[in-house]
Every structure is written in structure tokens, then in C-alpha cells.
Amino acid sequence: MPELPEVATIVSDLAPRLVGRQVVGIEILWPGVIGYHSTGDFQRRLVGQRIVGVRRRAKYIIVDLSGAEKLVLHLRMTGRLLLRPAETEQDRFARVVFRLDSGDELRFADARKFGRLYLWSTDEVTGLDRSLGPEPLEPEFTPALFREMVRRRASRLKPLLLDQTFLAGLGNIYVDEALYEARIHPTRRANSLSDEEIARLYCAVRSVLQTAIMDRGTTFASYVDALGRPGKHQLNVHVYRQAGEQCPRCGTPIERIVVAGRGTYVCPKCQALTIVAA
DNA sequence: CAATCAACCTGGGTGC
């Protein structure tokens, strides 16, 4: 479910509200979502810790603590991270609840139980960081860097852009939106792109993500921010889940195809595989 | 390195 803009929204909601808070208790309603440590270990190591920072890397949420370890969360498809007053009725599918000294609870809820919570050392977080591709909105991600990355790869763009070790943060929605914006077909080989196409794709990736962040994410089914509010970007998507609707650019009906096992939305005219003479 | 598929789980929507 959540991609970079959704995770960024949750982190921006949580950071000002969580920094300085202390974890005073933890309830684990479904132990399966705790990775690595035993659940007892998880509770013992976390209770009493103070939160000193909340940040994002790719689609991971990293909570920096007063101790040496860091709480790392991944929401996968249907995970939610919600900050609620403790007296609020429990959220459906709540799996782990952190009680805070403020009287609030940080609740991890996940219908499908794919999401995971880890307690990791600095070295483990560094290892995660090194295994991930660049952050598309950071200044280190330059057009020249992206050009070299894309030129070196032979795979099709759709799975390549979904690959978090290649580029961090994109998921199914924003890959389709970026490729549409750049007018490039998702099955094109990366190393077949012209310099101009790579430049278009670079700009498209960044503008799609930035626009979605301004819209506080995309809600089609289950995504909500840390206060339970849906995003607004579903009102501004051009192709994702728009099969049969008219392409905003040329009016051709949007098509749904399957690429690398993923539902994929394209304008068959704007994103034609072969150049058609005008 | 690239591609495909299964697996992890469950809910929601659709069509009969």
C-alpha cells in the first residue's frame, strides 16, 4: 500500500508528535509481525526508551531511540501506523500497540499481516541503507546519476523502477504515473532509452512524487495517515486504476496490462512502444 | 544480471 509519499506523510505527522515521548508499555496482539527478536525481548528492549527522531528511508520508517537500537517499521501492503489517544476505541486489525507517556498510543495495524517491526542496531540500519538505491528526492540523485544507472541496465522499466535496490521509494502507483508522465512504455528496456527520454523520466519521477506528497498520499483502499485521514492524490492520478477512462492528454482509453506480474496502466497512444510518424 | 513464480495473509469488490 504505502509508497514513498505515503510513508513521508506518516513520518511528517509523527515526528513532531513523537519526539521526546517515552514508551511506557507495549502490547503485542499478533506476534507474527515482530521480526528478528523474540516478542519478550522486543518489549524489554523498548519499554523505557525515549523517542529522539522519526525519519524515512525508502518505504521504511525509522524511529531513533535514546538507547542504541532503532525501531524500524515497514508497512508493506496494508500496514497502518496510527497515533491515537489511549481511550480511543481500538483500531481494526491492530497488531502492536505502544503506550506513550503522553497518554497517546502508537498503533501498528495491518489486515494482511505482511508488515514488520524490527529492533535493529545502528549497523543493521546501515546495512539496510546500503542495500537500497538512492532517494529520488535527495540532491545526490542527479540527472547524470540517473542516466548512468539507467544506461547500465537491460531490464524492463516497470520492474526496474519497482526494484528498491535500484531506486528507493517507488511502488506500483507512482511507477505507472511516472512512466505515463514521461510518455514511456513500461516494457521498454532501460538501456534502450535516449538521453532525452531518461531526462523526461527523471523529471517525471520527481514531480510525481512531489505532487503526491503535497496531496498527502494516494488512498484507493486502505491507506490513511498517522491520524487516520485519507490522502487526496487519488483525485489527481492520470492512469493508475483508470482503465477505460480517457487519457487526460489525448483522450485514448487507458488500458490495464500485466507487466512482471503487476497490474499496469498505460495510455497505449502516449506511451506507444514504437514511434509513429506524425 | 534478468525473468518468472510462489509465498506470505486477508479483505473487499464483483458477478452469478
Added chain:
DNA sequence: TGCACCCAGGTTGATT
């Protein structure tokens, strides 16, 4: 209402 079936915003690991 019930039921079968399809779809799902992610990631990993096995296999070819």
C-alpha cells in the same frame, strides 16, 4: 444472502 473468483499500494527467495 451466499459463494466463487479476482484483485490488491510490497518484498523475498527459489528456479531457470
